[in-house]
Amino acid sequence: MEISGIRRRLRAAIDHAKVQAAERRARVDTAARDYEEFLAQRAVPLFHQFATALGAEGHLFKVFTPAGSVRLASERSPDEFIELFLDDSADPPEVLGRTSRGRGRRMVTSERPVREHTPVVALSEDDVLSFLTTEILLLLER
Numbered sequence: 001m002e003i004s005g006i007r008r009r010l011r012a013a014i015d016h017a018k019v020q021a022a023e024r025r026a027r028v029d030t031a032a033r034d035y036e037e038f039l040a041q042r043a044v045p046l047f048h049q050f051a052t053a054l055g056a057e058g059h060l061f062k063v064f065t066p067a068g069s070v071r072l073a074s075e076r077s078p079d080e081f082i083e084l085f086l087d088d089s090a091d092p093p094e095v096l097g098r099t100s101r102g103r104g105r106r107m108v109t110s111e112r113p114v115r116e117h118t119p120v121v122a123l124s125e126d127d128v129l130s131f132l133t134t135e136i137l138l139l140l141e142r
Contacts, residue, residue, distance in 0.1 A: 024091060027091070027092050027093065028088045028093055031086065031088065031092065031093035031094075031119070031120050032086065032088065032093075034119070034120040034121040035068075035086040035093075035095065035120045038095070038120055038121070038123055039065075039068075039069075039070060039084075042123070042124070042125050042128060043070050043084055043128055044063070044065055044070050046125050046128050046129060046132075047063045047070050047071075047072050047128075047132075048063050050072065050129070050132050050136075051063050051072055054136070059074075059140060060074070060075040060076065061073060061074055061075060062075055068085060068086065069083050069084060069085040070083060070084050071083035072132070072136075074139060077102060079100060079102060079107055080100060080101050080102055080139050081098075081099070081100050082097060082098070082099050082132060082135045082136065082139070083097065083098050084096070084097050084098075084114060084128070084131075085098065086120070092119060093120065094113050094114075094117075094118065094119075094120070095113065095114045095115075095120055095123060096111050096112065096113055096114070097111065097112060097113070097114050097131050097135060098110070098111045099111075099135045099138055099139070101138055101139050114127055114128060114131045115127045115130075115131075
């Protein structure tokens with residue numbers, strides 16, 4: 001094979017990789033902007049409402065909003081929580097939920113998308129509520 005043919009293919013591959021990287025960065029930037037809006041307008045208010053409803057049922061939880069996420073933590077054990085965060089390592093980026101709960105002396109943590117294959121902008125309050133009601137059962141079972 002000629003060296004010129006090898007170099008031509010290499011340059012084409014490098015150019016293609018640059019274009020793909022730029023497109024991915026644009027998707028991540030868009031998802032990050034959408035995620036901030038999602039947190040402020042849908043997720044955080046719903047987490048507060050959910051914590052209030054849990055309190056009315058005798059289960060004490062607090063809502064925390066560390067940078068870029070929202071967390072519902074048990075007042076009894078702060079290591080037991082449900083939180084949402086943006087996974088920008090996925091392509092396309094998606095909102096994941098993490099649940100951490102104690103089992104004896106060990107902590108069990110699981111992660112899953114709030115709603116599979118759904119862009120951030122398309123997530124609704126109902127999606128978040130469905131996620132919370134499923135995951136809270138893991139923390140309440142004893």
